Amino acid sequence: MPRSQRPKRAAPGARERKRRDLSRGKLIAAAIELIDARGAAAITMRSLGKAVGATPMALYNHFSSKRDILAAVADHVVSAAEFDGQHADWRDQVRHCFDVLRRLCLRHPGLPGLLEQGDAAPVSVFAPMEVTLRAFRQAGLDDIDSTRTYFLLVSFTLGQAAYQTRGPIAGLELSEQVRADRIAGRGYAVAERLELPPSWDFDASFDFGIALVLNGVEATVRRKAAGADPSSGR
Amino acid sequence: MPRSQRPKRAAPGARERKRRDLSRGKLIAAAIELIDARGAAAITMRSLGKAVGATPMALYNHFSSKRDILAAVADHVVSAAEFDGQHADWRDQVRHCFDVLRRLCLRHPGLPGLLEQGDAAPVSVFAPMEVTLRAFRQAGLDDIDSTRTYFLLVSFTLGQAAYQTRGPIAGLELSEQVRADRIAGRGYAVAERLELPPSWDFDASFDFGIALVLNGVEATVRRKAAGADPSSGR
DNA sequence: ACCTGAACACCGTTCAAGT
DNA sequence: ACCTGAACACCGTTCAAGT
Numbered sequence: 001m002p003r004s005q006r007p008k009r010a011a012p013g014a015r016e017r018k019r020r021d022l023s024r025g026k027l028i029a030a031a032i033e034l035i036d037a038r039g040a041a042a043i044t045m046r047s048l049g050k051a052v053g054a055t056p057m058a059l060y061n062h063f064s065s066k067r068d069i070l071a072a073v074a075d076h077v078v079s080a081a082e083f084d085g086q087h088a089d090w091r092d093q094v095r096h097c098f099d100v101l102r103r104l105c106l107r108h109p110g111l112p113g114l115l116e117q118g119d120a121a122p123v124s125v126f127a128p129m130e131v132t133l134r135a136f137r138q139a140g141l142d143d144i145d146s147t148r149t150y151f152l153l154v155s156f157t158l159g160q161a162a163y164q165t166r167g168p169i170a171g172l173e174l175s176e177q178v179r180a181d182r183i184a185g186r187g188y189a190v191a192e193r194l195e196l197p198p199s200w201d202f203d204a205s206f207d208f209g210i211a212l213v214l215n216g217v218e219a220t221v222r223r224k225a226a227g228a229d230p231s232s233g234r
Numbered sequence: 235m236p237r238s239q240r241p242k243r244a245a246p247g248a249r250e251r252k253r254r255d256l257s258r259g260k261l262i263a264a265a266i267e268l269i270d271a272r273g274a275a276a277i278t279m280r281s282l283g284k285a286v287g288a289t290p291m292a293l294y295n296h297f298s299s300k301r302d303i304l305a306a307v308a309d310h311v312v313s314a315a316e317f318d319g320q321h322a323d324w325r326d327q328v329r330h331c332f333d334v335l336r337r338l339c340l341r342h343p344g345l346p347g348l349l350e351q352g353d354a355a356p357v358s359v360f361a362p363m364e365v366t367l368r369a370f371r372q373a374g375l376d377d378i379d380s381t382r383t384y385f386l387l388v389s390f391t392l393g394q395a396a397y398q399t400r401g402p403i404a405g406l407e408l409s410e411q412v413r414a415d416r417i418a419g420r421g422y423a424v425a426e427r428l429e430l431p432p433s434w435d436f437d438a439s440f441d442f443g444i445a446l447v448l449n450g451v452e453a454t455v456r457r458k459a460a461g462a463d464p465s466s467g468r
Numbered sequence: 469a470c471c472t473g474a475a476c477a478c479c480g481t482t483c484a485a486g487t
Numbered sequence: 488a489c490c491t492g493a494a495c496a497c498c499g500t501t502c503a504a505g506t
Contacts, residue, residue, distance in 0.1 A: 023489095045480060056480085058490055066480065126422045133424040143429045148439045149446065151397070152390050159389025188360045190367040195377045205382045212383065215453040216446035257470095279499060290499085292471055300499065 274344030
């Protein structure tokens with residue numbers, strides 16, 4: 001069919017959108033595969049192009065820049081998660097929400113880096129925020145403190161996941177070896193004689209952190225209630 | 235004085251060490267200046283070489299790699315800080331310690347990135363750890379929980395400082411504008427109607443986070459004491 | 469011992485050219 | 488509308504050569 005006889009598209013935007021989305025989807029899938037297999041640093045325009053059998057320059061037809069690609073990847077991964085566990089208890093809701101976020105980060109080790117840096121924060125990051133804020137409101141925390149605590153939990157979760165994924169920063173794991181080589185005799189008396197298990201239990205440490213923060217939330221709520229209405233006990 | 239008549243060095247290692255340290259010191263100082271002025275990404279072997287009036291390759295006489303330079307910078311910055319406030323109360327000690335760490339990160343915006351990634355963790359990171367572990371031991375927390383809480387506080391402090399320094403991730407600050415454009419009508423009912431002040435008070439939010447964690451520590455200690463010795467009230 | 473210049477194998481991105 | 492190839496201005500690092 002000669003080009004001139006091709007029917008005008010009734011909804012040109014729709015078709016165009018579809019083709020674009022198909023290619024964008026392929027690229028995003030390839031990018032995730034690359035990140036999961038070889039880390040976020042393995043994504044280059046050249047490697048990603050090769051992964052989909054195209055020239056690096058072909059990518060610029062679908063994304064305006066590398067940053068644009070990383071943002072789309074982050075959005076895709078975060079969007080696919082369900083942060084709302086539908087729990088009646090607000091503590092269970094928060095635990096579930098950050099458990100999901102943490103598993104997401106462990107499954108896609110590049111994700112924390114993508115979210116933290118790269119200006120790649122997608123709209124979908126508001127999903128865990130929404131769940132958490134709702135839970136804290138239920139707990140009796142005001143809007144400001146809820147937001148503050150949400151950011152605290154995000155920093156904690158991303159930090160822990162990054163630490164676990166990347167492996168301990170060189171020389172920062174508290175193995176016997178390190179403590180003998182680098183700490184001994186430098187005035188770090190407590191760190192030197194720390195009694196830790198031979199292997200670090202990341203799951204238990206994560207649960208501990210979440211529980212500690214939730215305890216802190218309860219204490220804050222009680223404190224504020226007492227301060228705002230000292231006669232509530234009457 | 236002709237070269238052949240120069241006296242043999244009595245302690246060759248010492249003199250050699252001194253010359254090396256001088257050059258290393260110059261390079262570290264130049265690197266910090268570069269980082270503070272233009273961000274950690276501005277450090278390249280070429281830019282750093284130019285800053286000290288030398289070829290990029292000259293740097294390799296004093297550092298084995300770029301990573302080596304960044305580690306030395308991190309160590310220098312962290313070493314200069316005094317994390318021990320000598321406070322009698324363990325809460326004051328912890329507050330002071332992380333206040334110092336936070337100010338360090340705010341003064342040198344590249345530092346969180348240097349510490350988090352880059353495998354650049356210097357031995358000096360054990361200084362704040364030592365202070366914190368000592369404080370938690372005083373509070374009655376065991377070694378494992380102390381270490382867990384220390385890492386929680388580090389993640390929180392670095393995360394908050396990075397967030398404040400870098401400016402909010404694009405589209406993640408909760409301004410009226412963003413909430414109208416990106417949140418409204420997407421099912422984020424709570425986030426949409428959040429009542430926040432027009433400008434975010436980072437100092438107050440940091441204090442809130444620290445206080446919340448300290449409350450959580452107290453609650454954990456009480457809980458463990460009650461569980462371990464239920465008859466303690468007798 | 470310290471420094472240099474050229475080179476290598478990479479980057480992200482622009483531009484002109486193809487279909 | 489989509490893709491390509493060549494090119495540009497960068498990287499960190501190696502190597503051989505200078506003093």
